[in-house]
Amino acid sequence: MATLFSSTAAWPIFSIILLALTSMASQADARAFFVFGDSLVDNGNNNYLITSARADSPPYGIDYPSHRPTGRFSNGLNIPDIISEQMGMEPTLPYLSPLLRGESLLVGANFASAGVGILNDTGIQFLNIIRIGVQLEYFEQYQTRVDGLIGSEQTQALVNQALVLITLGGNDFVNNYYLVPFSARSRQFSLPDFVQYLISEYRKVLRKLYDLGARRVLVTGTGPLGCVPAELAQRSRTGECAVELMRAAGLFNPQLTEMLSNLNNEIGADVFIAANTYEMHMDFVSNPQAYGFITSKIACCGQGPYNGIGLCTPLSNLCPNRDVYAFWDPFHPSERANRIIVQQILTGDNKYMSPMNLSTIVALDSRT
Numbered sequence: 001m002a003t004l005f006s007s008t009a010a011w012p013i014f015s016i017i018l019l020a021l022t023s024m025a026s027q028a029d030a031r032a033f034f035v036f037g038d039s040l041v042d043n044g045n046n047n048y049l050i051t052s053a054r055a056d057s058p059p060y061g062i063d064y065p066s067h068r069p070t071g072r073f074s075n076g077l078n079i080p081d082i083i084s085e086q087m088g089m090e091p092t093l094p095y096l097s098p099l100l101r102g103e104s105l106l107v108g109a110n111f112a113s114a115g116v117g118i119l120n121d122t123g124i125q126f127l128n129i130i131r132i133g134v135q136l137e138y139f140e141q142y143q144t145r146v147d148g149l150i151g152s153e154q155t156q157a158l159v160n161q162a163l164v165l166i167t168l169g170g171n172d173f174v175n176n177y178y179l180v181p182f183s184a185r186s187r188q189f190s191l192p193d194f195v196q197y198l199i200s201e202y203r204k205v206l207r208k209l210y211d212l213g214a215r216r217v218l219v220t221g222t223g224p225l226g227c228v229p230a231e232l233a234q235r236s237r238t239g240e241c242a243v244e245l246m247r248a249a250g251l252f253n254p255q256l257t258e259m260l261s262n263l264n265n266e267i268g269a270d271v272f273i274a275a276n277t278y279e280m281h282m283d284f285v286s287n288p289q290a291y292g293f294i295t296s297k298i299a300c301c302g303q304g305p306y307n308g309i310g311l312c313t314p315l316s317n318l319c320p321n322r323d324v325y326a327f328w329d330p331f332h333p334s335e336r337a338n339r340i341i342v343q344q345i346l347t348g349d350n351k352y353m354s355p356m357n358l359s360t361i362v363a364l365d366s367r368t
């Protein structure tokens, strides 16, 4: 060893290692970010899977910096991208990306997969998707990999200090309970009982996330499910938001907030933060002009009434200016709408964020 370190030939290698270690340490100082959930937050995992739930062809990504599809269900950035941007963090990579290795692991990872729900039987029509239980297994696997890089103590600290975002629930209604008339779940449960069952299963998922080390978790509710262009096209005669889906969101969201508050009481800390994405959407859905949108009913990309039928494909109608549409495709908000949502996550008052907003979290966590 002594000869190795005194040998001048070894010095360049030694300093490269030192440099690498220092830059790793500075990356570890930045807060890591972990993302779980469905297509609202998937940033490309489904590109690596055999599934029909994918956003890997144009015009998806038309306003992304590369102007290419990436697997994000957006014309440009999605909610986690904008959270990373606003907090000065590097964007996370999809967990299945081959680029996610070495130092880039320290930025965090995105485990989300379009089509999934709280329940395992949600999204079965999409075949191979990463159900939430497997997303959590991947999170464990991730931690083992980071252990090998920076040791278990530092890994624990990285995970405990990280910001986490989870978005689930919409698909349990749209792609399960209401997918077809007389679906198995709708024959098994009345809507209020189904919502209760979802909440009790979601509680287990979140408890597991806590057990895996998550300590600051933003949990979004469902948006106004009945107001998206797909539902206006399928279920609404007059352009009013579809009643049954609004009832579902109306039952689910308050019970979610209550469950999160109970979990926090049980844990004795404000681990879970409810983001009321329903209210955030309703602001621009009920008054699109006030937010600079020409419509909140018609999707930018799609076909049929409200551009709400089928998928957004290279053959679909495409609006020239995505910034004036609240919805990019029949189900997903445009980048501009996502920016409005993230702004509320950051600075919204108690109507939008409980028990506090992300700016408050950042201020609290930087003091400890």
Ligand SMILES: *[C@@H]1O[C@H](CO)[C@@H](O)[C@H](O)[C@H]1NC(C)=O
Binding pocket: 119, 120, 133, 201
């Ligand atoms: C979903 O599947 C996973 C893995 O197969 C299993 O551990 C879990 O209990 C299932 N969840 C429900 C609610 O059945």
Ligand SMILES: *[C@@H]1O[C@H](CO)[C@@H](O)[C@H](O)[C@H]1NC(C)=O
Binding pocket: 346, 347, 348, 349, 350, 355, 356, 357, 359, 360
């Ligand atoms: C949210 O963030 C802003 C800072 O941008 C702060 O002034 C406000 O009090 C916060 N609201 C709540 C309810 O935490």
